[in-house]
Amino acid sequence: MRTNTLRTPSDQLAGVAYTDLTLNFAPVSCSDKRIRVGVLDYRGKPHLQELRDQHDLSYVLRREGDKIITVPVVAGLRPLGNEVEERLLSTDSDLLLALIQHSLFRYFLSHKRLIRRVRPLRVLAEPAKDLLHKAASPARLPEWLSFRTQHELTTRSVHGDSPEVRNGILFDFFLKVGIRAPCAELLRLGVPIVGRYVGKLTSRGPHLTPRLDTLGRVANVQGELLELDDCHDEDSSTVSAADCYLEPRREALEACVRALLPRDHAGVLKRLARIQAGLQSGPGRLQKIEAIRAHLAGAQLEILPGLKIDLGRFTTRAQLQPKRAPSVLYTFDHARERTHRSADKGLDRHGPLTRQSFTPRRPRVCVICQSRRRGDVELFLRRLLDGIPGRSTQPGVFDNGFLRKYHVEGLDLEFFETKTPAAGDYRSAALQAIESRSGEWDFAFVQTDEAFHKLYGERNPYLVTKATFFQHGIPVQEFEYETTQMPERNLRYTLNNISLATYSKLGGIPWLLPVSSTITHELVIGVSTALVGKGRFGDRQRYLGITTVFTGDGNYWLANTSNCVPYSEFQAELVHTLETAIRRVKAQLNWRPGDAIRIVFHCFKPLKYTEADAVDQVVKGLNDYDLDYAFLHVAGRHDCVLFDPNQSGSGRGSSVKGIFAPERRTYTHLSLLETLLVLTGPKDVKLPTQGLPRPIKLKLHPRSTFRDMDYLTKQVALFAGHSWRDFFPASMPVTISYSNQIARLLGNLSTLPGFDPSVLRGKLATKGWFL
Secondary structure: OOOOOOOOOOOOOOOOOOOOOEEOEEEEEEOOOEEEEEEEEOOOHHHHHHHHHHHOOOEEEEEEOOEEEEEEOOOOOOOOOOEEEEEEHHHOHHHHHHHHHHHHHHHHHHOOOOEEEOOOEEEEOOHHHOHHHHHHOOOOOOOOEEEEEEEEEEEEEEOOOOOOOEEEEEEEEEEEEEEOOEHHHHHHOOOOOOOOEEEEEEOOOOOOOOEEEEEEEEEEEEOOEEEEEOOOOHHHOEEEHHHOEEOOOHHHHHHHHHHHOOOOHHHHHHHHHHHHHHHHOHHHHHHHHHHHHHHHHHHOOEEEOOEEEEEOOOEEHHHHOOEEOOOOOEEOOOOOOOEEOOHHHHHHHHOOOOOOOOOOOOOEEEEEEEHHHHHHHHHHHHHHHHOOOOOOOOOOOOOOHHHHHOOOOOOEEEEEEEOOOOHHHHHHHHHHHHHHOOOOOOEEEEEEOHHHHHOOHHHOHHHHHHHHHHOOOOOEEEEEHHHHOOOHHHHHHHHHHHHHHHHHHOOOOOOEOOOOOOOOEEEEEEEEEEEEEOOOOOOEEEEEEEEEEEEOOOOEEEEEOOOEOOHHHHHHHHHHHHHHHHHHHHHHHOOOOOOEEEEEEEEOOOOOHHHHHHHHHHHHOOOOOEEEEEEEEEEOOOOOOEEOOOOOOEOOHHHOEOOOOOOOOEEEEEEOOEEEEOOOOHHHOOOHHHOOOOOEEEEEOOOOOOOOHHHHHHHHHHHOOOOOOOOOOOOOOHHHHHHHHHHHHHHHHOOOOOOOHHHHHOHHHHOOOOO
């Protein structure tokens, strides 16, 4: 078995070599101790913050319900409060973790490090380790421009499948841009700032770096004044360039480098990208966090006067007890006799599940395209229908084309051309198509341009055309002109995905998943959201309660969209949306009193207890059934990282990707209610520069009555291989990805004057109109 011995940049890593599955969690231990804590009444967040501002270096202050617990961390001080309690550290993990977190804060502060946040602790690397200045050497850049690692340390408990609770620290890091010269200085140096967001620095106290509060986007420069659009405050649309700073984004950093190093910027940015890719790779990330872990282990941090902690090595396989979810077995008939491990190859061999029942056999399809693109569009659609034959004797991707792959007799195509790429011409062509057949089209293909993505609202031809067809219940598949110009070796993969989405939008079922559950009915409901608007501070509205409903075998039943509501009304809108969805599915599936029902919610955010209680009431309204339910938060952004040092990656030479990435479907429990699941393995990473992928975190709400995390985790893994949008392995279950897609598209359509989202609740609701 191959072993990767890690080295820090100085070729020293405290003699540690990780050789097995590893989590970025280092356990902490200390001698047990009975300590005295003070108790104060909690009088709101301002009161707690005031206490922390006064005593942040000498006391640990944490809220417990309607009380504030105070613990002195400096010798000779008494606990704050009129009441005093005794606590045993071995039985109070939350208090111990708070003491560890505070000791980390004090340690980095004593070493003059810049601290950006306390909980979780975020600390910037020293200026000497600035990545940008390293990439620029021997050329010199000003100190106000930087690109540094920001370490993030989070205290928490982990116990997995074991009853033993381990307290410790999660180690992670991110890369942060720093631009600390006022805009007046940037303008003097020739840095372009028009079109970029600017803000003012606000103090957050004596121990934290100032925060940049964004004011708006620079529309114009008038001498020493900046005229802003998309403003946070419309009354402050003009600001002094000397008083504001450029928002620290990567593109802004690159603009600064180009202005400061007009001859050398290309080489500097290329070296910076190479350094960044190395740091964010599996070996680079593990090197970096191991270096800081080893440093802190040697520092012997003191959490209380005279009480030091021991910081162990990162958690490995023996403590993680990892498992592997089964791979997907796709089924292509209701008897579950036609199966395959590959959805694509299964379709080529067996055809789709609805190959015999699919209607109409020759769908009527209109094509909207620009007149100057007509020839290329015809060739593109011919390749879509008939396929691209391979040159080898072995079957290739999309050899069969749409018609043979999905057992469709043909498509009756009729073209409607636009004279220009303008949205008005696209709308006219769509209306002409609808009037020519009184709207009796089964489907519409629409040719667009890549440039349309930059157009907002009714200026966007794609949105205008899609909305026009949706108003008449006609599903749409768009394709960009740039796609038609792709080389055949790449085009075949794109056509393969388009054909899958097209068949699904026509109402066909390509495949289903195996059902292992013994219950009568199981619903898996995805809930997501979208924030849509023009600019960052313009009128923005949040679409909430967007749901997708699947049965346990992965059959997609409907997309039920909510109204556009302010965030404060999320709970009520979510309840209404779920009630409507469940009522429709219950009728379609013919639920009978006494049936065993399980409803699993995949949520885009952790549900608050009030939200869970509200949904709980919806579910309990189904009192004629034997009911179980689970609320599962599916999180892509979190602070946990898994490494597999035995994984040498996928690919060859300089194109190797996914080094140290665990295999897809690996999972491990962090607690009874939390699980990490790998959905992006080494073969799923697209580019070597993408770095080490993170697992997703599944967190079960305590209100759930069904609590089998192994079952729920395996179900998520199955649904992550089940998209009818493309054949690529997904990094999220289809319940979440479909809901996200619905929310984004619905939100964009809402920018069109007069668009009525209720049309999507008609016959389009049971088709993948959003794919």
